[in-house]
Amino acid sequence: MSILRVEQLNAHHGLLQAVRGVSLSVGEGETLALVGANGAGKTTLLRTIAGGHRASSGTVVFGGADVTSLPAHRRVRRGITLVPEGRRLFPEMTMEENLLVAARGGRKGEWSLSRVYEAFPILHPLRRKRAATLSGGEQQMTAIARALMTNPTLLLIDEASLGLAPVAVERVYESLETVVATGTTLVLVEQDLGRALSVASRIVCMLEGRIVLEGSATEITREQIVEAYFGLRRGNGGGET
Amino acid sequence: MEAPAATPVLVASGIRKRFGALTVLEDVNFALRADEAVGIVGPNGAGKTTLIDILAGVQRPTRGSVRFRDQEVTGRTSAALCRLGLARAHQIPRPFGGMTVFENVLVAAAAGAGHTRSTAYERSLGVLEQCHLLELANRPAESLGLMHRKRLELARALATDPVVVLLDEIGAGLTDDEAAELVATIQEVHSGGVAIVWIEHIVHVLVQVVRRLVCMDAGRVIADGDPDVVMADAGVIDAYLGSTAR
Numbered sequence: 001m002s003i004l005r006v007e008q009l010n011a012h013h014g015l016l017q018a019v020r021g022v023s024l025s026v027g028e029g030e031t032l033a034l035v036g037a038n039g040a041g042k043t044t045l046l047r048t049i050a051g052g053h054r055a056s057s058g059t060v061v062f063g064g065a066d067v068t069s070l071p072a073h074r075r076v077r078r079g080i081t082l083v084p085e086g087r088r089l090f091p092e093m094t095m096e097e098n099l100l101v102a103a104r105g106g107r108k109g110e111w112s113l114s115r116v117y118e119a120f121p122i123l124h125p126l127r128r129k130r131a132a133t134l135s136g137g138e139q140q141m142t143a144i145a146r147a148l149m150t151n152p153t154l155l156l157i158d159e160a161s162l163g164l165a166p167v168a169v170e171r172v173y174e175s176l177e178t179v180v181a182t183g184t185t186l187v188l189v190e191q192d193l194g195r196a197l198s199v200a201s202r203i204v205c206m207l208e209g210r211i212v213l214e215g216s217a218t219e220i221t222r223e224q225i226v227e228a229y230f231g232l233r234r235g236n237g238g239g240e241t
Numbered sequence: 242m243e244a245p246a247a248t249p250v251l252v253a254s255g256i257r258k259r260f261g262a263l264t265v266l267e268d269v270n271f272a273l274r275a276d277e278a279v280g281i282v283g284p285n286g287a288g289k290t291t292l293i294d295i296l297a298g299v300q301r302p303t304r305g306s307v308r309f310r311d312q313e314v315t316g317r318t319s320a321a322l323c324r325l326g327l328a329r330a331h332q333i334p335r336p337f338g339g340m341t342v343f344e345n346v347l348v349a350a351a352a353g354a355g356h357t358r359s360t361a362y363e364r365s366l367g368v369l370e371q372c373h374l375l376e377l378a379n380r381p382a383e384s385l386g387l388m389h390r391k392r393l394e395l396a397r398a399l400a401t402d403p404v405v406v407l408l409d410e411i412g413a414g415l416t417d418d419e420a421a422e423l424v425a426t427i428q429e430v431h432s433g434g435v436a437i438v439w440i441e442h443i444v445h446v447l448v449q450v451v452r453r454l455v456c457m458d459a460g461r462v463i464a465d466g467d468p469d470v471v472m473a474d475a476g477v478i479d480a481y482l483g484s485t486a487r
Contacts, residue, residue, distance in 0.1 A: 015387035016414035037481070038285050038442045039413055162285075191284065192483030208443060226478055231445035 003028045003185050004049065004080075004154055009058035011041075011048045018044035020209035021058070026154070031186040033196035033217070036206035037229055042189045043085060045206070046156045049187070050082035051075040062154065076105055079153030085162065085189075087143040091132035095123060095142050098131050099149045106150025110182070116145045119178050122171065137168025141175050154185045161192055173198060193225060207231045250275040250436055251296065251327070251405050256305035258291055258460075265291045266302070266460045273405065278427075278437040280447040280468065283457035284481050289440045290332075292457070293407050296438070297329045298322040310404065323353045326404035330411050334394035338383030342374055342393055345382050346400045353401030365400055372396040372426060388419045392426070399430060406430070408439040412446045424449045444472065456480065 004026040011019035018041045026032050034042045047053035049060055051072035059068045067075055072082075089098050099113060117124040120141055126134060134142060140160060147155055160176065161169040169192075176199050180186060190196040196203065197217050205213035205228040213220070213228035226232075249272040258266040266288045273279055281289050294300040296307060298319040306315045309327055319329070336345045346368055350361035369375045372392045377385070382393060391411055398406050408427070412420050420443065427450050431437050441447040447468075448454070454471040456464040458480035464471045471477055 015390070017416075018414075035482075037444075039410075191481075194483040222478075222482075225482070229481065230472060231443065232448070232472060 005061040010056040033200035040206040041209040081147040081152035083157040085158040089131040096127035102146040102149040109151030111148045158189045252308045259303045278451045280451035281440045287457040288460040328398035328401045328403035329407040330394045330398045332410040334390040336382035343378040349397040349400035368400045405436045
């Protein structure tokens with residue numbers, strides 16, 4: 001059963017159309033990885049689903065209700081939360097204050113401070129540290145934990161591993177596995193295909209604002225992804241998608 | 242006298258660029274022949290735009306040198322390089338919005354190439370025709386859509402009479418049909434004797450024009466050669482998709 005349905009979604013940045021007629025369905029409890037080159041429209045799609053970017057046309061249906069016109073904070077109350085690219089923590093607040101702020105705007109549910117520290121013990125010793133002083137990996141884990149404090153049904157994560165040292169990426173992905181195990185539906189934008197495949201059950205590849213490949217993470221081949229990622233099959237004449 | 246086509250017209254040697262503690266380019270060597278069209282690809286943060294900035298005189302390298310038309314040009318301003326024949330079309334076109342399309346190109350022909358008034362007029366009309374903008378010559382630039390803004394950006398670069406044009410993601414955001422039209426124009430420009438260096442994420446568009454691809458990753462050149470060979474290179478695919486990919 002699908003929890004999220006995106007239908008014929010279009011989104012622009014000024015004159016530039018970043019998302020072109022995207023239709024997508026995400027099942028309850030599914031982990032979907034959105035891959036594609038820079039400028040493919042992944043982040044805009046994620047932000048449009050989360051309510052951080054206005055759709056030019058099309059609909060976002062969540063839990064059976066049309067949420068297209070709802071602002072981001074009201075989508076959070078419905079259960080859609082975004083972990084944005086670059087984390088966007090409140091730098092002058094402590095790590096724990098960042099978590100508590102999110103809890104105030106979110107829903108009641110399984111995730112609380114004690115549950116977060118149980119799931120991510122690495123965060124507990126950092127609770128009094130200012131967010132600005134945390135390492136990149138610690139900030140990313142805080143951003144994920146902050147999103148969980150809203151008790152989302154659908155968690156959208158944009159570039160969880162970007163700019164992190166390999167050891168920090170390992171930790172962040174371990175935390176994602178914890179999230180997946182709770183049954184939270186996850187949509188993940190990730191540049192590193194290997195990482196994406198390590199947690200995702202389905203892969204969607206975007207190119208120039210469109211979905212050009214979609215399939216099960218176990219069945220889709222590396223060659224298919226490479227071809228879709230670069231759009232090389234249609235290279236000799238600018239043909240149709 | 243023009244250099245023979247086989248002689249590199251633009252050469253960057255041993256380029257390093259640091260921003261504070263961050264090394265963005267390390268030992269980058271790049272040479273462009275006068276008859277070449279070369280694409281530069283690479284994942285986010287590879288250093289492509291910084292390299293173009295250095296070639297265009299926008300950034301000064303921390304180490305290394307740039308030669309253009311047999312002259313040492315390291316550290317020269319982009320305006321000085323433009324007068325020497327090195328033009329750039331930016332990713333985000335920023336025309337003079339209140340001026341007409343024609344006036345925008347005229348500024349480039351007069352200030353960029355140093356043409357006199359009558360020659361600049363003539364040159365501007367020729368470039369507008371080449372870029373399929375003649376019908377829009379009297380429109381204010383701010384009224385143009387994305388495709389026409391991109392064409393105007395290219396026209397402004399061409400109006401400076403370049404030997405080399407640096408194109409920075411000029412295909413981004415275009416539809417398939419628009420990209421195909423732009424490719425045809427760029428092919429025509431190149432056939433007219435202008436060397437091209439083109440950064441582009443849309444690889445299938447890029448390979449319709451270039452016969453050589455340079456792939457960068459983490460500030461270094463990791464592949465350089467025939468586009469089919471470069472795009473099939475395991476190191477290139479790993480650079481984009483991660484080394485743990487299947």
